[in-house]
Amino acid sequence: MPARLRRALPAGLLGPLLLVTGCSVGFPPTLGPTGIDGLAVPTPSPDPTSYAVGVDHPFLPLAPGARWELSDAAAGARLVVEVGGTREVAGIAATELIVTRAVPTTLDGAPARPVTAWLAEDDAGHVWLLAGEGDGRSWETGADGAEAGLLLSADPRRGDGYALWAEDGEPAATVRVGATDGSLAVPWGVADRTVELALDTDLARPGDELAVVLGEGVGPVAVADLVADDDLVLVERG
Incomplete structure (x- = not known):
């Protein structure tokens, strides 16, 4: 990854949850909602009737069986992202996303342990995180005070910050949107538009x-x- 990314996303960017609002004065009139406008994030009880089956967000197309492999050759690190099956979470058909990190050696010699997220896309195109498992813990929307959070809005807007998921009304993890107009080389050419x-x-x-x-x-x-x-x-990518 180019050094530009680290400059664009410094550690200080990943701070506490930010509440972002917008306003408009005079002309032109306010446009339709973008980013997280109008969303209640997090949400303890998402409406199952407002969700489609599968995730096909332009920036996160999770076709069944899709697979991405990312590598840092210098560090000998590898990350594999795979789309698994579906299961019902809070009455919603959630798509399984499995992330496995592999390094040349581990301290205890154990195989890499995956982190699993269950995602769902609502009718407006927003991608929500409904459940997660990994690093010795698991959670699910509606159980033990856990609340669904947002991974990616339908129209990502730079500067938006929100809860990735919450526990007992408090954010447990957060997301902040960086640049939305970048580009990056991929094995077959260039990804003409990227979101950070x-x-x-x-x-x-x-x-x-x-x-x-x-x-x-x-x-x-x-x-x-x-x-x-x-x-x-x-x-x-496969």
Whole structure:
């Protein structure tokens, strides 16, 4: 990943939850909602009738069986992202996304353990995180105070910040939207439009920070792990 990404998404960007509002004065008149306008994030009880089956967001097309492999050759690090099956979460058909990180060696010699997210896209095109499992913990919307959060709005807007999911009314992880008009090389050419997301994946453990770049029509094209100091870029998509 180019150094530009680290400059664009410094560690300080992944701070506490931000509430973003907008206003308009005079002409032209206010346009329709973009970003997170009008959304209640997080939400403890999403309406199952407002969700479609599957996730086909332009920046996160999760076709069944899709697979992305990202690599940092210098560090010997590899990240595999795979679309699994579906299961019902809070009455909604959620799509399984499995993320497995592999390194040449581990401290205990154990195989890499995947992190799994269950995602769903509402009728307006927003992608929500309904459940998660990994790093020794799991949660599910509606159970034990867990609330669904937002991963990606239908029309990502730079500067938006919101809860990725919440627990007992407090954000447990957050997302901040960075640049939405970039481009990045991919194995077959160039992803002409990209969106940068800064994820603070666990507010209870400061430092669990990722910078993720999604390419339109492609999905994940780069990931910077600000803790492990890895810059992973897409090397294969299947």
